[in-house]
Amino acid sequence: MRSAIHSASAAVALAAAVAITAVTPAAAAETPDPAADARAFQKFFTEKFPKVKLQDFVNGPYSMNADMHRQWEEKEQFPPYDFSLEAGKEMFAKPFKNGKSYADCFPNQGIGIRQNYPYFDEKEGKVVTLELALNRCREANGEAPFSYLKDEMAALTAYMAFTSRGKPFDIKIPNDPRALEAYENGKRYFYTRRGQLNFSCASCHVQNPGERIRAEVLAPALGILNAMPIYRSEWGGMGTISRRFTTCNSQIRGVPLEPQADEYRDVEYYLSYLSNGLPISGPGARP
């Protein structure tokens, strides 16, 4: 009898201990913690796909099963982005009319730096993406900006990504409340449903990667930007991150924002941060 009471009070004590540990992380989640987000995000994907190595998520749908992986290996022998990559290399080396070049606008002459973009510019108080930085470089040197979606912009970013292949994403969130706000804003954009189909980015790329949407296999959100820009067979050409975001929005029957709108810059910041540690694999090829 006495021992029964003892074990009952022990059970109460245990329940109280469980309740306390359950409450603490929930309370911590109230304040934004990007590092914890990134850990949880990477854990979610590695547990959902236990056979896929963390580094392989950068190959998108091609990482999802053995058959797709064989297709990817075959494709990489003669990648369709080759022409764009070569054009990008030539464009990057060619000086502007004023004699300066892209190399003058970037740290380390623009070589091997893709993994540091986007970054939070504390002077401007906003996120600066690589595509934005390239057009700003052009404008600062008296050249007309390129379209953000494809062609020249895709070629330039393809070359810059290629020189950074294998380098892990290294996105930093400086100790500035505005940087954290940009991150949170990107996160909100990523999980907010929109469009006639009422999809969020996460509906496809977190809840359903590896599943088919019509004939396509959905890519996991983890590592999705590491492969940018991409040659999509569906597009019959190259596309940038801007093109990916805007076409995703039209496909869910929403109205896309302007390329490089603040929301897109923030969502790129958020997504890139979550893929920190995964290598740059761009330019990529996708079905």
Next chain:
Amino acid sequence: MSSTIRVRATSSGETTEVQALIQHPMDSGFVRDPKGEPIPPHFIQQLTFEYDGKNVFVADWGPAVSKDPYVKFSFKGGKKGDDLKISWVDNKGASDATTAKIQ
């Protein structure tokens, strides 16, 4: 401008495996541009691979072949270090040719 043809030919001793990627719009003539104007047909009509004075692969293509076509085939023979000549002609009379060394 650099060549529109990328080739890789590798000999295994008995056979040579050839892979080629060609940059070409391959417009079928049935597509309209954003203004609604038809895009005139513009496609490769003949693609030829020549080794040792002989054609080893000839393709007669039409508008159904997709943009930036990719070809893979193998042929008997072919020695490492030998030349493989590749050329195409399109329906507008434009052409390009290149020579690749068999590896």
